[in-house]
Amino acid sequence: MLQKPRPLQKLLGNWQQGDGPLYARLASALRAAMAQGDIAPGIMLPAERTLADTLRVSRTTVVGAFRMLRDEGWLDSRQGSGHVVRHPQHGVPSPYVNQDVVRAMARNPMLRRAAPESNGTVDFSASRQAGIGALLARVAATQMPVLETLPDGSGYQPSGLPALREAVAGYVQQVAGLPTGPEQILVTSGAQQAIWLIGQLYAPHGEHVVLENPTYPGAISALRMAGANLEPLPVAPDGFVLDGLEAQLKTMRPRLVMVSPSCHAPTGTVMPIAQREALVALIDAHQVATIEDQTMLELLVDGTRPTALAAISATAPLLTIGSLSKLFWPGLRLGWIRAPQPIIEHLSRLKAVVDMGSSPIVQMLAVGLMAHADEVRALRHAEIRRSLDVLCAQMTALLPDWSWQRPAGGLSFWARLPAGTATEFAQLALLHGVTVVAGSALTSDGSGDDHVRLQFVQDDETIVLGVRRLAQAWQAYASHRAGRG
Incomplete structure (x- = not known):
């Protein structure tokens, strides 16, 4: 279910602290919320007296703040129509945008x-x-002969360059312990695109998706953009809370579940093997497609690498995603999906619609970088x-x-x-x-x-x-x- 908008006073925080007249401080807080997208274009602000009562200030303070924002182009005020939020770079207020999507992105x-x-x-x-600039330069030099031949082809390979798919397959087998062939790998523009592609394939029309709570904010934005209704799966500081998952699977019948059992972000929790087995048993019994996010697996420093969910069952519908961004550099923007070949083929067609394939130049550099993973x-x-x-x-x-x-x-x-x-x-x-x-x-x-x-x-x-x-x-x-x- 989409999150309800937060009350305006919550968005403004401790706006009364600071220097300058009170109306200028209120205008500054409102401007910041508008610039960040917490108050989206097309939203109508409360009437002056209503907002004054809510914030426990004089109506004069609110009038002064609104006047300042109107002069700067942040508000469109009309007699009898209230005060509508706009953006100084937009010609007119825009009330037809998907406000839920705007708010979801603004919260990221x-x-x-x-x-x-x-x-x-x-x-x-x-x-x-620490940066890897020197390593990247060395890799680019060694890859130059291959890079020179890339323009001989079209460059359109939505599934990814064969060399990188093969390298990732070997990497997944080594790091996650999952026997993997290159045909089971789809190269994506980071794990973010991997989540979005899977969401589009499985839950694009308001279907329920069970997602850890808290989680990586990009996952929330990607799945909301796909149109999913998000159902929270609690993660406590001392471990995952799976007690309610079976009830969710029975009553909501979600199309997709997403978990990060190996060094969960943001808590850093690692799901113990007993919980992993229980989780996979539920996934298998209900045959619900599940994303296992292994993006942080390489950054696990305490304890041994845990068993991947996909290694526990051969019949549970599990899709594993990973990324080179956290290990090497976020700007590399390369991730992957590991799944059965038919699912990879479906996802490849969907990716082709989005971007025709990730940059082959970057992919070849990634092949060279992966040789230095250790x-x-x-x-x-x-x-x-x-x-x-x-x-x-x-x-x-x-x-x-x-x-x-x-x-x-x-x-x-x-x-x-x-x-x-x-x-x-x-x-x-x-x-x-x-x-x-x-x-x-x-x-x-x-x-x-x-x-x-x-x-x-x-x-x-x-x-x-x-x-x-x-x-x-x-x-x-x-x-x-x-x-x-």
Whole structure:
């Protein structure tokens, strides 16, 4: 079910803090929500008196804020018609867009406008892994003879270059323990496209899809764009909650399930083998197509690699997805789907409609990079362990009342606030020079607003500074809550 829009006062957060007249601060908060898409074009804002009563300010404050936004081109105000949101770069308000899709994309932190890196803000919304520029240059040099021959063909290969499909098949067999042939591999533009393609094939017309809660925000956006109705499968800090899944399978009869049992994002949880077997038994019994997201498998640093779901049963309808982005570089934009050959052929036709196939040049570079997977994996694991050691020490020392568990790997640190909402706190944290993502942006039902996500792979100095600023922001937030209580 699509998430209900959040109340306007929730979107504005602690807007009264800051400098300048009160109406200018309100205008600034409204402008930010409009720019981020939380308040989409075509939406009608509450009447001036209604909004004033809701925010507990004078009507003059609201009138001044609306006037400022109208002068800047953010509002279209007409006598008797209210105040309709527009965008300064749009000629007219646009009430016919799919507002649910706009809101879904706006809640994805990856799609928000990034703050300039030069402003001194510590950005925990994205990890800063070591670059592979030198390795990429070496690989490009060794691949040059092959690259020179690529233009001899059309370049249209929706399933992927044979060389990369073969390399990925071997990689999946080695890393995930799944015997795989190249005919079972579809090369995609990252795991994001893999999720979208599968969603389009299985659940494009409002069918139910069971999705972990919380989860990777790109999955929420991709499946909502496919038209699916998302049903949450809870993930607790100490493990997956499968008790309600059987009831969902019986009553809702979902067309698709998606899980990330190996280093789940954002919690870093690894599903134990007993739960994996129970989950696969349910999938097999109900024959519900299921995505096993192994994107974070290579970033698992604690414990041995777990058994893949597809290795537990030969008859359960499982599709496995993975990506080279987390191991090598997000900008590589290459992922894959592993599935039975007939399903791969269907998905290949669908991908051809979308982009005619991923870039063969990038695919050939990926073939060369995969030969260096072991050395890059060692680099990533060292980064993750070092960053986690520093972050956990700082969190324990400076934010002792926050609740968290050290993740088994990955890039995300999932922390629970002692009180209040993460949406409010994230806005205040930004004023203190540190960016975090509120947990509600990572859930399909708007829950999780008592958690924040930190992308923790940073240099030591950045982590220390960032947690110190978080602690300062939390002290201010807790004092503010105490004052208004």
